[in-house]
Amino acid sequence: MITYKPKLLLFSHVSNTGSITGAEKLLLLFCLQVSPYFDCILAAPQEGKLTNYARKQGIPVRIQSYPLLYGMYFPGGRLEQEAEELRVHPDFSSVIRCITEIAPDMVLTNTVVNALPAIAAKTLGIPVLWKITEVMQATEYTSAAMHVIEKYSDCLIAISEASARIFRGRISRPITLLPPSSDNGLLHPDQKLIRTGYRKILRLKDSQTCIGYISSFIHPEKGLREFIHMALMISETYASCRFVIIGKPADQAYYDRCITEVNASGYRTRFRFIPFVESVHSAYNAMDILVVPSMVHEGFGMTALEGMLCGKPVVSFDGGGLGELMTMTGNAHFSVPLGDEAMLAVKVSELLEDPVLMQHTGSVNAGAARAHYGLEVYQDRVRSFVHELQRGCPDWMSGDISRSLSTYRAPLPIPLQGTASVKRKRGKKRMQKGLRSRIQGTTAAKHRHKKRKAGAKRRSLRRFKSIKRR
Known part of the structure; x- marks a missing residue:
């Protein structure tokens, strides 16, 4: 019997404002169907149809920007370098902060091009479910894409054999097939x-x-x-x-x-x-x-x-x-x-x-x-997937990962060398000089106060003697 409900943070690659794409629909459907087993939080790069629908279904939403790595879909010669360069992207630290604040037990990233959330999650030691919704194009640099997936994921969820095929035999991560469905009750014939x-x-x-x-x-x-x-x-x-x-x-x-x-x-x-x-x-x-x-x-x-x-x-x-x-x-x-x-x-x-x-x-x-592909069939497949996670990865479902993140504090940024460092040193010297001035000023003021007090005492004594002589 499950006594703890794991927390799952799902990163959508887009959140379109004018309409909703198939990949967005599938992510929302997945989110709704795993909600009985997970506390789900949806992260999206902006407000849109997806986030609006999610809130209406009671799913908490976090808006967080992050770039996409399009080279994952059509791999090129610099792909691995581009993936590592995401670590110095301005959004990377924000995503790290977002994840640590939410403290999920698992992170799911949607589509093969949505690499930054996976890299951030693995940096924090969080298991990553990478949902593959497209057919990656085979090029002479496909092995580079495989290396990125291998390094920054723990499990792949593919929506078809076509999307899974390119990974078979090339990565060691388990691949789960989860074909889509639709929860739109209005999609019926004879209306x-x-x-x-x-x-x-x-x-x-x-x-x-x-x-x-x-x-x-x-x-x-x-x-x-x-x-x-x-x-x-x-x-x-x-x-x-x-x-x-x-x-x-x-x-x-x-x-x-x-x-x-x-x-x-x-x-x-x-x-x-x-x-x-x-x-x-x-x-x-x-x-x-x-x-x-x-x-x-x-x-x-x-x-x-x-x-x-x-x-x-x-x-x-x-x-x-x-x-x-x-x-x-x-x-x-x-x-x-x-x-x-x-x-x-x-x-x-x-x-x-x-x-x-x-x-x-x-x-x-x-x-x-x-x-x-009916909704009941999809629910059975989701249930089987969750049970596999419970049996094969019990530590992911225990809450230990979330609790460890709750006490995690991101390290302070490494001081930059060069001009910025010189400026900080100069600033420190100015601060120390000012502090010395204030200390010295305080000491002089105390000394003047003592002199005034001694002078007043002498004047008082002279007046007393003068009165006494009279």
């Missing part, structure tokens, strides 16, 4: 009222087929250009199709080029561009087909999973964890080679040609997504 209402907002008729694209932030890696090319390929054949694009541009020049292509196509009126929607479930319900044309090997495919939970057929490129999701849910047939726009159009056309297949695929997706 006709929501569908009808949102299609009116999008100016869609019942006779029109809505093909959707959703991304929190739009940049080339998210494949908007490939989606548009696919849409233009089928527009002439399927006049009833409408294309809804939801997402905030992260690369404005790229986004503008995509819109320019649409405007020049002659099919501009068939496209709807929407920067952001608060209730994403409404958008999914308004769609008939969801296309996820990611141009990189994703760690997972949260957009695809959410679309499936809403009972939508999904067509995607086959890359990384997104491909795993498509295969696991029986959608390998609708997963096409990365970047093949023509094949993407073929698969969408196949669904458009057969409305019964479209409806059946969406229904099967809803069941398969819940069977493999």
